[in-house]
Amino acid sequence: xxxxxxxxxxxxxxxxxxxxxxxxxxxxxxxxxxxxxxxxxxxxxxxxxxxxxxxxxxxxxxxxxxxxxxxxxxxxxxxxxxxxxxxxxxxxxxxxxxxxxxxxxxxxxxxxxxxxxxxxxxxxxxxxxxxxxxxxxxxxxxxxxxxxxxxxxxxxxxxxxxxxxxxxxxxxxxxxxxxxxxxxxxxxxxxxxxxxxxxxxxxxxxxxxxxxxxxxxxxxxxxxxxxxxxxxxxxxxxxxxxxxxxxxxxxxxxxxxxxxxxxxxxxxxxxxxxxxxxxxxxxxxxxxxxxxxx
Amino acid sequence: xxxxxxxxxxxxxxxxxxxxxxxxxxxxxxxxxxxxxxxxxxxxxxxxxxxxxxxxxxxxxxxxxxxxxxxxxxxxxxxxxxxxxxxxxxxxxxxxxxxxxxxxxxxxxxxxxxxxxxxxxxxxxxxxxxxxxxxxxxxxxxxxxxxxxxxxxxxxxxxxxxxxxxxxxxxxxxxxxxxxxxxxxxxxxxxxxxxxxxxxxxxxxxxxxxxxxxxxxxxxxxxxxxxxxxxxxxxxxxxxxxxxxxxxxxxxxxxxxxxxxxxxxxxxxxxxxxxxxxxxxxxxxxxxxxxxxxxxxxxxxxxxxxxxxxxxxxxxx
Numbered sequence: 001x002x003x004x005x006x007x008x009x010x011x012x013x014x015x016x017x018x019x020x021x022x023x024x025x026x027x028x029x030x031x032x033x034x035x036x037x038x039x040x041x042x043x044x045x046x047x048x049x050x051x052x053x054x055x056x057x058x059x060x061x062x063x064x065x066x067x068x069x070x071x072x073x074x075x076x077x078x079x080x081x082x083x084x085x086x087x088x089x090x091x092x093x094x095x096x097x098x099x100x101x102x103x104x105x106x107x108x109x110x111x112x113x114x115x116x117x118x119x120x121x122x123x124x125x126x127x128x129x130x131x132x133x134x135x136x137x138x139x140x141x142x143x144x145x146x147x148x149x150x151x152x153x154x155x156x157x158x159x160x161x162x163x164x165x166x167x168x169x170x171x172x173x174x175x176x177x178x179x180x181x182x183x184x185x186x187x188x189x190x191x192x193x194x195x196x197x198x199x200x201x202x203x204x205x206x207x208x209x210x211x212x213x214x215x216x217x218x219x220x221x222x223x224x225x226x227x228x229x230x231x232x233x234x235x236x237x238x239x240x241x242x243x244x245x246x247x248x249x250x251x252x253x254x255x256x257x258x259x260x261x262x263x264x265x266x267x268x269x270x271x272x273x274x275x276x277x278x279x280x281x282x283x284x285x286x287x288x289x290x291x292x293x294x
Numbered sequence: 295x296x297x298x299x300x301x302x303x304x305x306x307x308x309x310x311x312x313x314x315x316x317x318x319x320x321x322x323x324x325x326x327x328x329x330x331x332x333x334x335x336x337x338x339x340x341x342x343x344x345x346x347x348x349x350x351x352x353x354x355x356x357x358x359x360x361x362x363x364x365x366x367x368x369x370x371x372x373x374x375x376x377x378x379x380x381x382x383x384x385x386x387x388x389x390x391x392x393x394x395x396x397x398x399x400x401x402x403x404x405x406x407x408x409x410x411x412x413x414x415x416x417x418x419x420x421x422x423x424x425x426x427x428x429x430x431x432x433x434x435x436x437x438x439x440x441x442x443x444x445x446x447x448x449x450x451x452x453x454x455x456x457x458x459x460x461x462x463x464x465x466x467x468x469x470x471x472x473x474x475x476x477x478x479x480x481x482x483x484x485x486x487x488x489x490x491x492x493x494x495x496x497x498x499x500x501x502x503x504x505x506x507x508x509x510x511x512x513x514x515x516x517x518x519x520x521x522x523x524x525x526x527x528x529x530x531x532x533x534x535x536x537x538x539x540x541x542x543x544x545x546x547x548x549x550x551x552x553x554x555x556x557x558x559x560x561x562x563x564x565x566x567x568x569x570x571x572x573x574x575x576x577x578x579x580x581x582x583x584x585x586x587x588x589x590x591x592x593x594x595x596x597x598x599x600x601x602x603x604x605x606x607x608x609x610x611x
Binding site: 037043091094095098099100101102104105106108109110111112113114115116117119120228229232233235236238239269272273275276277279280283284287 | 345392395396398399400402403404406407408410411414415418528532535539568569570571572573574575576577578579580582583584587
């Protein structure tokens with residue numbers, strides 16, 4: 001078997017694959033965070049909780065109503081997105097104009113409510129969500145074994161990420177959104193319903209998190225804590241990339257996933273902390289973040 | 295100021311009489327440790343307007359340092375607590391100097407991420423006992439003289455340390471350093487234009503706050519005789535934020551009141567509602583942010599003619 005520095009190539013590629021899967025989740029989550037932050041100036045601490053809710057929505061849909069994976073992939077983000085709009089309309093909007101730290105604290109409280117309730121109702125042990133039959137198994141590429149589901153997660157995330165980028169940067173709706181980010185009162189004066197736009201953006205951002213949750217359900221154990229540790233890594237990704245650019249958050253999410261995967265091969269003990277170490281390094285060398293503007 | 299003085303005298307009198315009132319001293323010690331933690335946190339959030347989401351790192355690292363030195367190296371409690379404070383202070387210097395490179399929400403995210411780094415180190419380091427934590431940490435004899443085995447002796451020691459920390463924080467806030475810190479909080483660019491090296495002030499506030507949080511953690515390790523991963527976990531950082539916010543950021547007594555409420559809730563609520571405690575604490579957070587951002591003491595100070603806090607200090611951050 002071919003080896004690089006004494007490590008079999010198949011192992012390296014396998015970890016690279018796992019890293020890319022994690023990176024896809026980082027990218028989807030940091031993208032949502034960046035869009036929400038750009039428009040509302042709110043750091044959505046509940047982002048991890050919405051990701052968890054997406055996974056639970058898929059799981060419960062399957063267990064209670066027999067909703068299959070592909071339907072859940074559409075319905076769960078939709079349901080969570082609507083919940084997000086309700087949260088924005090009822091709670092978050094009361095904090096506009098105040099110090100942005102209050103938005104962070106409010107969403108932190110919401111995350112505790114959601115995760116605490118899920119923990120109490122479903123217990124601490126995770127439940128597994130079956131891989132959809134059409135994506136079960138894998139392909140032997142000769143040099144490595146490619147699990148189909150993981151490949152699907154990567155492709156789907158990349159397509160969704162770049163789709164979001166396209167909508168924001170290249171369509172009329174995206175132009176309106178960017179205009180609201182620049183100067184909301186002026187846009188409102190032109191007759192655009194800015195509060196509606198804000199609510200829908202928040203819903204869209206958390207729907208992306210829920211989508212990541214459904215994609216993750218078959219590869220992780222679905223439990224109430226799955227989002228809370230992930231969101232901390234995503235925050236580090238956001239500090240590294242800077243929240244100024246959509247493309248920046250996608251690229252840094254994927255890249256950090258890959259770096260994490262490589263670390264698992266070279267020095268497994270550090271794989272949990274490598275993203276935080278890179279964040280510290282970036283803060284020393286380029287405090288505004290790699291793609292940051294401020 | 296007279297009303298404040300009377301209230302403080304009553305609070306100290308109550309604290310001194312606690313063992314006579316039949317309140318369990320270990321519960322009161324827990325309350326005092328968390329009150330100290332919240333006061334340390336408030337120094338940063340209330341007077342420096344820096345929202346750290348990683349204070350559990352200092353609380354927990356100091357607890358681990360003290361617990362390890364006492365149980366594995368038979369250090370006396372006094373020296374071990376000092377070593378814990380030094381550990382937290384050094385960690386505060388590293389994390390603080392990275393975090394003050396960004397402001398506001400980024401500051402919060404950076405402290406959160408770096409605290410998670412400390413959490414993983416505590417999980418995997420050889421001397422922390424991993425998932426089990428450190429068990430059976432002895433209280434020992436203070437400076438070789440005073441045995442701390444009795445809960446009553448330990449209680450009065452913790453109370454004395456708490457009062458010292460409380461007075462110290464008041465002194466710091468009213469010092470020229472504290473005035474500059476508040477000036478930075480209220481108008482950073484103006485402070486810069488007046489020629490203050492704001493980053494040095496921020497860093498010193500961060501290190502002070504981290505060291506005092508460490509003191510609380512070290513004492514907690516001795517009080518309970520164990521240190522677990524909960525002490526360095528994100529949820530503990532969240533508790534510090536909640537206690538401070540609930541009681542009133544930027545007031546002196548607010549964090550104490552907040553800690554008393556949260557610790558009492560956790561103690562008695564868990565019997566009533568079981569595992570719903572986390573969700574309820576989250577709901578308290580939401581209500582707090584939406585309805586009374588000045589916190590209980592802050593609202594009282596604003597509505598009653600009492601001068602529990604200086605009017606300027608009762609502003610929400």
